[in-house]
Amino acid sequence: MSPQEAYKELEKRQREVFLIQSCHAVLAWEERTYMPRGGAELRSEQRGYLAGLEHEKFTDPRIGELLSITEGSKLTQDPESVEAVNIREIRHRYDKDTKLPRELVEELTRTTSRAEGEWAAARQKSDFKAFQPWLEKVVRLLQQKAEAYGYEGEPYNALLDDYEPGATTDDIADVFAKLRGELVDLVARIKEAPKKPDVSIVEREYDIERQKLFNEMVAGAIGFDFGIGRLDITTHPFTSGFGPGDTRITTRYNPKHLNDALFGTMHEVGHALYEMGLEKKEHFGMPMGEAVSLGIHESQSRMWENQVGRSREFWVYFLPQAKRIFRESLDGVSLDDFYGAINYVTPSYIRVEADEATYNLHILLRFELERALISGDLKPADVPGEWNSRFKKYFGIEVDNDANGCLQDVHWSIGYLGYFPTYTLGNLYSAQFFTKATRDIPNLMRQFEEGNYRGLLDWLRKNIHSQGQRYRANKLCEKVTGEPLSHKPLMDYMSEKYGEIYGI
Numbered sequence: 001m002s003p004q005e006a007y008k009e010l011e012k013r014q015r016e017v018f019l020i021q022s023c024h025a026v027l028a029w030e031e032r033t034y035m036p037r038g039g040a041e042l043r044s045e046q047r048g049y050l051a052g053l054e055h056e057k058f059t060d061p062r063i064g065e066l067l068s069i070t071e072g073s074k075l076t077q078d079p080e081s082v083e084a085v086n087i088r089e090i091r092h093r094y095d096k097d098t099k100l101p102r103e104l105v106e107e108l109t110r111t112t113s114r115a116e117g118e119w120a121a122a123r124q125k126s127d128f129k130a131f132q133p134w135l136e137k138v139v140r141l142l143q144q145k146a147e148a149y150g151y152e153g154e155p156y157n158a159l160l161d162d163y164e165p166g167a168t169t170d171d172i173a174d175v176f177a178k179l180r181g182e183l184v185d186l187v188a189r190i191k192e193a194p195k196k197p198d199v200s201i202v203e204r205e206y207d208i209e210r211q212k213l214f215n216e217m218v219a220g221a222i223g224f225d226f227g228i229g230r231l232d233i234t235t236h237p238f239t240s241g242f243g244p245g246d247t248r249i250t251t252r253y254n255p256k257h258l259n260d261a262l263f264g265t266m267h268e269v270g271h272a273l274y275e276m277g278l279e280k281k282e283h284f285g286m287p288m289g290e291a292v293s294l295g296i297h298e299s300q301s302r303m304w305e306n307q308v309g310r311s312r313e314f315w316v317y318f319l320p321q322a323k324r325i326f327r328e329s330l331d332g333v334s335l336d337d338f339y340g341a342i343n344y345v346t347p348s349y350i351r352v353e354a355d356e357a358t359y360n361l362h363i364l365l366r367f368e369l370e371r372a373l374i375s376g377d378l379k380p381a382d383v384p385g386e387w388n389s390r391f392k393k394y395f396g397i398e399v400d401n402d403a404n405g406c407l408q409d410v411h412w413s414i415g416y417l418g419y420f421p422t423y424t425l426g427n428l429y430s431a432q433f434f435t436k437a438t439r440d441i442p443n444l445m446r447q448f449e450e451g452n453y454r455g456l457l458d459w460l461r462k463n464i465h466s467q468g469q470r471y472r473a474n475k476l477c478e479k480v481t482g483e484p485l486s487h488k489p490l491m492d493y494m495s496e497k498y499g500e501i502y503g504i
């Protein structure tokens with residue numbers, strides 16, 4: 001069989017895997033949006049069946065044979081060609097998926113599905129001791145998973161690679177440590193600032209039907225195409241790109257806070273614009289038509305949420321429109337007051353409620369602890385103590401109980417160690433990409449004032465979306481911005497913005 005024939009068969013098999021995955025994605029979306037409670041048992045069987053089928057198809061030894069025939073052939077001569085990229089990335093996943101012993105996968109699924117329930121109960125009572133044995137089990141199994149994958153350097157690298165392929169813990173830790181130093185200082189100065197915006201402006205009555213109207217208007221204006229997408233309501237907002245021509249997002253509404261649905265929607269629209277901009281039709285089911293990593297995905301959502309949605313220029317255009325829709329609540333509110341209110345910063349316990357500035361401190365703390373858990377330097381029993389002392393150092397406040405501390409997130413109970421850093425990577429990449437975009441498009445901010453977002457979207461399409469998985473995240477960052485990932489663009493952006501708002 002020639003390498004070309006092998007590649008053709010590989011494409012055909014990948015298509016099949018992708019079709020199973022996208023059916024699974026539709027069921028998962030439907031489960032969270034419209035499924036009645038009674039459907040839970042059947043749905044879990046349907047999903048389990050599809051997951052098993054997908055694994056079987058993807059780890060078929062034939063895939064390994066086909067990869068071997070194509071590797072080292074003319075197809076891979078140019079490492080940046082479509083074929084070479086697809087072969088490289090399929091190989092990467094195939095090796096990982098075939099390295100895990102079946103017993104370990106099953107043990108992990110069993111343990112994490114029970115641990116999640118135990119975690120929820122422990123959090124309710126703020127009782128870390130009840131959760132501790134489960135955390136110990138999860139950490140032990142993940143250490144075994146890292147050993148099965150194999151790794152260079154430390155075991156955390158193997159877990160991180162599931163979410164951020166090719167990233168190394170050392171590189172990330174270095175950038176994060178620099179960010180932490182400057183961010184702790186910035187947040188402390190904001191806390192002491194003499195000037196404080198009036199946050200109550202966004203905490204007035206905001207009728208949900210009117211919010212829906214406004215959100216849809218904003219989503220459409222920044223490029224969300226309702227002909228190939230939907231916006232629905234769920235408790236935990238998310239984005240799901242099923243495939244070419246169908247991308248779903250969700251949001252949630254709070255009648256007493258304008259920010260929740262508004263910035264939540266802009267965030268998910270950012271994810272969706274990436275999904276819609278990937279060349280999924282041309283590269284059906286292949287890595288060249290897929291997102292680079294969770295960090296790069298998050299950079300797209302954060303950019304539309306923060307660099308665009310929380311900019312003054314955006315509201316030059318949209319505040320007058322918002323005032324027409326929310327007449328009573330925004331009557332007499334100036335652009336400056338509104339801009340201050342949506343950029344209010346205050347240290348708080350809960351990550352998912354955190355503002356743009358303190359958010360990353362929540363992530364840095366989790367990254368440091370989970371890295372130490374996996375290496376064995378930190379015992380699960382010592383997590384609350386370590387959490388609380390770091391929290392005091394970074395945020396300047398004492399944690400009052402574990403529900404507001406180390407028990408707040410679901411991630412560790414479901415085995416997602418290595419996932420948290422992708423949130424801060426997203427913020428870092430977002431600022432670095434956006435800084436470059438403002439250099440490439442000199443009147444970009446002026447375009448925002450005029451309600452024009454096409455310039456930025458076209459720039460993202462060309463530089464990031466259409467590239468699929470051609471480059472790994474760090475390489476993409478260098479290609480696009482000319483520099484490796486750095487904490488500076490994000491710090492510069494925040495120092496300038498909060499310096500003005502808080503007069504520091």
Ligand code: CO
Pocket residue numbers: 267271298301
């Ligand atoms: Co996101």
